Amino acid sequence: MANSPTGDSMTERIVRVLETFTSERTVQSASEIGRRSGLPSSSAHRIVDDLIAAGLLDRDEDAQVRLGMRLWELALRGSSALRLRTAALPHMETVQAAIREHTQLAVREKDEALFIERLSHPDAGANITRIAGRLPLHASSSGLVLLAFAPAGVRSSVLTSPLRAVSPETVTDARALERVIAGIKRDGVAIAPGSIQSVSTGVAVPLRYEGEVVAALSVVLPRGADPEPAVAALRDAAAATERDLRRQRL
């Protein structure tokens, strides 16, 4: 009933419509959405109308369409991402006050690190991550922590796939990456100089809930900086967040 002639479900078509909105493209016409979603125009227009009727999209007086507050509310209200960032935020602020560099919280979403919170310091250096942005697991320090503590199946799948170089220093050799992972498991911290941008070193620690690593807490330091103060601040923040998560439950 809900399937199109091409066999994709209505849900998939709705996702394709929502996927046309990005951090660089927050406002579109229904025709642009249709074209970018790759759906037949009549189907795209009907889905846009349905999504507007349900409040998941909004259309303004100029017929421009944007994501609706109702979608934001439904996605956040019952989400563990919101609970995680609510628990972590005060402790991320402590890290940022001490280290004065970008401070981030990331979770694993399949084979990528998804950044769910980021505090930016006005004086801080380069950083290409953004909230709701992604980076490959093998490249960012957050991703490396999430990879090191991921289920074995995820790790072997990443290690046997082509490893894309985000920067010239990204570790793209599977054997070398295995050694990096072993070091992170041993030390409980990932220090990744230049693996995303040559001017920066990412430092990330795991954040555990009920014995499992559920997130990575990280800062982005200028390349030459001593990582030790950041490691200590991140470990304190992770321990404090874990304590708050146990109290309020994820």
Added chain:
Amino acid sequence: MANSPTGDSMTERIVRVLETFTSERTVQSASEIGRRSGLPSSSAHRIVDDLIAAGLLDRDEDAQVRLGMRLWELALRGSSALRLRTAALPHMETVQAAIREHTQLAVREKDEALFIERLSHPDAGANITRIAGRLPLHASSSGLVLLAFAPAGVRSSVLTSPLRAVSPETVTDARALERVIAGIKRDGVAIAPGSIQSVSTGVAVPLRYEGEVVAALSVVLPRGADPEPAVAALRDAAAATERDLRRQRL
């Protein structure tokens, strides 16, 4: 094609499934989702399966279902709520550091105030708002600001509807509410003692973008506190956020 025998669209049915997740209920079985959504069981199970296939829901090894990170990502990535809170967050932190009480950011969603960010101070007093929570426009200080500066049609619709008392002191008389609104428009601030909880006074100011009020910035003070320092801190934060919004665009 996408309509059920009862005439609701597939989008509406997906929304009904997502609506069963709340801040108090983040994990459910597919059968519970079916029952709570009011959809026929077979239809609910198929929608849950489709949503899991699309990553909008996740099912764990115990067959428990929760909101997926993909939904969170799609809802936030291109949303003006995220841009608004990213612009406001550093200035909300300044307010919180000065006033040391709950600091909040709310937008109008139809006839309610929807809270999109909240910073809590460990020593702060009572507060029933939460992120992605709602309060009636006529009751909270944030809602009163959003109501005062809403389009005339929204105002008259609220003023001619029954006004629910959230606390014994909520203004529920339309004439009295009109006077409150006139005062907010004149002073550019809402001070609402006891209208949500008798122990607290909400203080809220408007936040403008391109000449329109797009949000309210508020703090919750203990009932007897002098509101003036909070009003001054909120006005400074609103001005700084407006300046940053103009620079980065909403």
